Amino acid sequence: MRYFWYLTVRQMGFWLTWILIPIVVEIIPAFISAFVLVMKNKHQDREEMPMKLPFITVIVPVYNSEATLYNCVKSIKDSTYPSDLIQVILADNQSTDNSFGEFARAQTDFGLHMQLLKTQKGKANALNASIYQSIGTYIFNIDSDGTLETNALMNMVLKFENNLDISAMTGTILPRKDMIKRTKKFHLRLLRDNEYFEYAQAFLSGRVIESYSDQLFTMSGAFSAFRKATLMKTFMYDTQTLGEDTEMTFQIRDRMKQKVLICTDAIFYIEPIGSLDELYRQRQRWQRGELEVAKDYMGKGAGLKYFFSNFLVRRMMIDHTFIFPKMIWMFASVVLLFLRYSPVILGLSYLIIYGLYVSVSIVNFLCVELLLKKFENERRFYSKLFWVVFCLPLYNFICSWFRLIGSLNESVENKNWNSRGFKEESGNIVKVVKGDVRNLERKRN
Template sequence: MGFWLTWILIPIIVEIVPAFISAFILMFKNRHPVAEPVPMKLPFITVIVPVYNSEDTLYNCVKSIKESTYPSNLIQVILADNQSTDNSFGEFARAQTDFGLNMQLIKTKKGKANALNASIYQSIGTYIINIDSDGTLEEHALMNVVLKFENNLDISALTGTILPRKDMVKRTKKFPLRLLRKNEYFEYAQAFLSGRVIESYNDQLFTMSGAFSAFRKSTIMKTFMYDTKTLGEDTEMTFQIRDRLKKKVLICTDAIFYIEPISGLDELYRQRQRWQRGELEVAKSYMKNDASLKNFFTNFLVRRMLIDHTFIFPKMIWLFASFVLLFLRYSPVILGMSYVIIYLLYVMVSMLNYACVRMLLKRFENEERFYAKLSWVALTLPMYNFICSWFRLIGSLNVSGNEQWNSLSFKDESNNAVKVVKGDVRNLERNRN
């Protein structure tokens, strides 16, 4: 009994208790939101859009810049084409004709980091804002980012709030994909408007979103620019600014950037492996002298790595141990009750975060209304997160010493796993005979 209780305590102590505390802190601090005042004179800004085979989305992305409440005459737009092979240039030309923005297209080396670095040197704005070409800005997003900077001189970099497009989620016809997309939306909302807000309160934001981030130009010019040798260039830049330059990196909750929802399980599988690889690469660089268990309470990066990565392994051991204990005649009732208790605790955490997110979405009536109807997703989110944990575990196992990373689809890897299991079974049968 004591052995099993020890395993149950791991998620309770490491994840659930801190989540409850964080949720209550977030609720308390957001009781009375304060609007940022508009200065007498707004600054000139640069919006950078890395482009790679974006002909299907680029026009709408630029359109969202034009339709922003920020004055168009105060925006420099740089489209950084890193060797597209489609008609992205044609969409750039169409957007330039239709919108009349101060916009230029530059050619760069392949890779997002190279595109961003080349664009930064071309920028002339007081603030530099990066957005992905496959998403769109909420109309107040640029204004809210600039106001955050103008009224908080100690902030050097910001990440926006990323949400999947609710219209695309609603239009999804196939039930399995619609369920996946609603869980993704729920996850993103809680990750940005709960998780990253708490990280910001402690100046411990782990990563700025690559889809939407902003900087004071005076700050980013003091960095080593984006690292072109890692999959986690956004995380690496976050650590450069906060740890090397000792500057603040926070989240702007009322600056929303909309992305296309996940296309299916294959994309989710590859995405989470890519994120895992990027996080581990950056952590390796910044934990060389602090990677010790004794720093768990004093170093948030050590704590983050242990909770998000190291504890993945005992979670999986816990799952397989359940089947082993059944063979050892352990009570299936107690095992089942332990799983139910853990599940209900995770649901309670999701509901607390749900309440926090609704508080922060009050300024966005349509978004808040859509999110309000997703309360039931709190019941499925623990399973969604469990699946993502498996994908991240596989990402950890696939990390190698070179710059290549596993890019097989979920279907391909599943088929390979089935082949291995069938081969093992055949070998066992031959040995018996």
């Protein structure tokens, strides 16, 4: 009995050291953040309507957006913000489809102050050219494949008008629930349910907490807003990086020392993910864009000793460096089975870590419910997805792998992040493994 107890403690002691990593780095901070969020949202101040609403500019970068552009512009027209106070600039960066035809149809149907601007290829180029053509007090950027919630523009303008210290904001991005509901394929519906849950928690929990300490890592490229006076003092969007939205966030917050926040009640709806392959490309792009920007802005403060004083160092350590122990931990599990470690102990360790991540998802779930009170339909749909808390840890683990691959590709490849998808790279791995096996067989013979 003593021997069994000793063996169990020794093996559990080994695994507890691995369990401590997510507990200290992710679990405990998540519970503390949730408590802060709940306390700060007990009494929300109402934004007062100004005597006169300002004129605003909405920029829509367009590239082969024939299928979605009309509905995007329609959401601007249907907004509660007065149409006569909105300038709409469609920045066409060399589309090859009938995007112009959809622009013309929208212009005829909606009667907005619209103009089509031809720009160089690339979203950053489209945004930069449009900024110089804008005449609004506030400038909004929205993607052409999404739609605005009817009060989104109004809510964001009111937040600007009532908080003169805010220079830029990002909105809340959520996948369209109507498209998710119509998804018939089981595996795609499962992927989209997890994506919706992830977006809701990332924006209405994660980014809210970042905003409280003025440490918002990135404004969403899909929906952001700025004081024009602030934008004109920046170096504009960086055309040489994959993460132009993150780079702009750092320009305003770190270089100009101005406040960047999230407006939780300004929602922008995007199309849900189309496949695992699309998710694979997307997360690699995000990862590589973050790494590029972080490398430029961390400078001399990129040491471990700055972990507590520099939030960017903490973010990079948690989001990137700690990915590697997770992967090593998984491979170590297989190796230790061959070294006759108890499968029961290994299984129990997995169960403990899984339970911890589920508990974090539940806490974040409650936080999101609190912030969705104003949007009853959205809150009701989100509530029905409570079961996702039990599979979200696996979804996040898969995304961690995709991000790790993005980090590795960033160090060895150029910026052509869209060159290979998940299926192609998986096929390449299989070919390499088969080739190695054949080589070993030849040597053996």
